[in-house]
Amino acid sequence: MDKIRTIIVDDEARMRRGIERIVRSYGENWDIVGTFSNGIEVIEFLEENETWVDLLITDVKMPEMDGLTLMKEIKSLNPDNDFSSIIVSGYDDFQFLQTAIREGAFDYILKPIKRSDFFEVLQKLENDIDEKRRKSLKWRDLIKQADKLALTKQTQLLSEAVSSEPEDIATMYWTKDFPDGLYQALFVSVDEFPSRTSEYSNEDWGAFAYATENIIDEVIMEYKNSKHQQLGWWWREGGLHFWVLLFSSSKENNDFFVTGDTFSRKLKSCLNKYTPFSFSVAQSNPFEDLCIMPEMKKQLHSLIRMRMIYGGNQVYSPRLIKELKDxxxxxxxxxxxxxxxxxxxxxxxxxxxxxxxxxxxxxxxxxxxxxxxxxxxxxxxxxxxxxxxxxxxxxxxxxxxxxxxxxxxxxxxxxxxxxxxxxxxxxxxxxxxxxxxxxxxDPTLTPIMKTKKWINENLSQKITLQDISDYVYMNPNYFCQYFKKQTGKTVFDYITDLRLETAKELLQEQDLKVAEIARLIGYQDTKYFSRLFKQRWGSLPSEFKKKYKTML
Structure with missing residues (x-):
């Protein structure tokens, strides 16, 4: 068990020393990080040292700041830190004592202090802290397991989005499970050397793949730990070809691009060092909408082809291509x-x-x-x-x-x-x-007007982001940013909203089955449509239809 970090506060020096001796004599599980004469000294100490305590032993009545106020101040300094308090009180402090218990004090000791009474309180407190720590450890393990499962699920969704044919954009509801911010996609590909492939057995290639996966995983973990609210996912496309997706809560495109470039070069350097091959990395510009991931595959696969001209073992990006020397x-x-x-x-x-x-x-x-x-x-x-x-x-x-x-x-x-x-x-x-x-x-229609017109005309069909961006002649990433800036909605939200609004109107105006309405607005999966409808309007399509009819 880790030692219990303890602070003792009493305006009487003799009383402080007496409490300290009792605590130290009880056992080695107690670490007294400081003794103080008043609450202000305690707050200054905690702020200057950016430390925390497990236990506060404090007198109730003290000049400048009483024990109850001190308890509240420590809680406000670090609301997430669960600490315990033992109140030292005189017989005439009973009203203060009642308030302290209501504020969450663990127990109290009456003056004059009896060693046996104090030992009994310390024993109960030690057991209580030990139980809290075990529960906290178990809870952290459960959170880690949940995070790991969530990460696995997210990685699987990303892998499927990249490897499969583009989905109808409004069915990519899984993107809502990812945080809002900026993303960068990286395609990491070994520079092939046909003359050397015969040197290695199948077991060797398996070992190389395993080593590469571990290197990518370690570099991503370093990236995630280097700054708050940075995340990363990776998956294998096949052979020694991998995908990496980086996330940052930052809204600064240029800063995040530099961060991604630094990550790519660090990863490439580690792969060069610990495997017998060189690797090239295709790096996308930052983007916000994960719906463009299927298009990113085409773009980055094309971008990596630049090594045919400029050579391998490099990081290729739309921005850096301009800087490459012929x-x-x-x-x-x-x-x-x-x-x-x-x-x-x-x-x-x-x-x-x-x-x-x-x-x-x-x-x-x-x-x-x-x-x-x-x-x-x-x-x-x-x-x-x-x-x-x-x-x-x-x-x-x-x-x-x-x-x-x-x-x-x-x-x-x-x-x-x-x-x-x-x-x-x-x-x-x-x-x-x-x-x-x-x-x-075509100056008569703006790109947004053209987009909305096209979506309305094709609402019952499969609509992919590539379909729309091709129609308005825009790069999918640029189009997503442009659309959200102009409308305040993502393309995904706009299409979903339009389909669900249309479904509501059809339920009110037409005598059609739910499955027929789902198909008319572009959903082949009736259950998926019903779930979305209930999330938006609060009831299933069939229930909504019945309620509407009873109101007529």
Whole structure:
């Protein structure tokens, strides 16, 4: 048992020393951290040392601050600290004594003090504190277990959100179980070295994965413990590829981005040090709405592809891409003027006629078709697509993001028909070009008006965040921030509110079954719809319908 931290207060020095001797003689479980002549000295001591006490032994009547006031002051200093009090009282202090007991004093000792009476009180108090500590320890263990279960559940939800197809945004109710604040998503991926893979057995790869998981877990724990209200989750995507989600209660985007960058570099350094591989990290910009997690997968998977140009063992983010120095001057890209062509072509997007862009690409492929090296063709097209991705990623307001970059690069790698490759590249460029044009036009409707109009027209359909952001030509993260700033609601809340308002109207105006109404407003799961309806309107849809009919 930990020692019981004790403070003794009495304005009579002889009485203080006598109480101290009795307490010390009782046993070694008592740690007397100070003796004082009045309550003000006690408060000053506690404030200066930022310490706590388990037991206050105090006289009732003292000059400047009596014992009852001292008890209240100590409680106000640290409301979460459960301490006990023993009141020392004279026979004429009975009214004070009654008040002290009501204020929560554990027991009292009457003057003159008898050692046997004092020992009896200390024994009861020691047992009481021991029982409280055991209960407190058990309670803390239960809280830890509950937190662990909650963390496991949250991690599973995040993993499913990233690995599965985008859900209807209004069914992502699980996001409400996460705190409000800023988030950053990180994709941590091993830099593959095919020439070395044969050196390791399956057992080796299992050990590497286990070591990597432990390293990520330790760095996240350090992050969570470094500052109040910082949280982190991680899960494995497969192989030596992992996801990390960081949370901060801070609202400062720039500060949190720097924190995330520091975390990424620390994690990368530890992985380099304790595994035989290098790792790259794709880091998102801070965001508030977890509904964009499915889109984050596409963006960060595309972002990690930057290592094909700039090399591995780096941290890639939308902001840091601008700071990366070009490293291709001395390789074959410069010889074929690919950098200059990529710059020219991307500058035409959203500005030139579609026919001119198609002609530039046709001229390029006439030259490419004359190359003898399939590897050069692959690298040239990969460079072109990554360059366009980089340029569009920097434009966060229009938010034209080539989220399917991973798919396109894979197609370039495996496609053997040069004409098919030409069609793929042309289609991609024209698609982005049209999005750029659309973003600059249509002044009659604001993005919010367009969004609400589209949601109303598609309320009965599956609605994903990507569907909406594609329609208004915005990056999903930027769109979520813009929508909340303009409407005061998240996209999730707006769609849910609209669907439940519509359901209420349908129940009042139409003679339809609950399942039919659920489908009409976009919910395939009737039970889920009913639960949401009751949370909003206080009764199940069937009950609401009956009550409404009886009122007519």
């Amino acid at each position: 490293t291709e001057e001395n390789n074959w890209f410069a010889a074929n003027n690919m950098k200059g062509f990529a710059n020219k072509l991307t500058s035409m997007l959203g500005r030139s006629d579609t026919s001119k862009i198609e002609k530039e690409l046709s001229d390029l492929f006439k030259k490419i078709k004359k190359w003898r090296s399939p590897m050069e063709i692959q690298y040239a097209l990969e460079y072109l697509m990554i360059y366009m991705f980089k340029v569009n990623l920097e434009d966060t307001e229009s938010g034209i993001v080539l989220s399917d970059l991973g798919y396109i690069l894979q197609a370039i790698k495996v496609e053997s028909n040069i004409n098919e490759l030409e069609n793929l590249v042309k289609q991609t460029f024209i698609q982005v070009h049209k999005k750029q044009l659309a973003f600059q036009q």
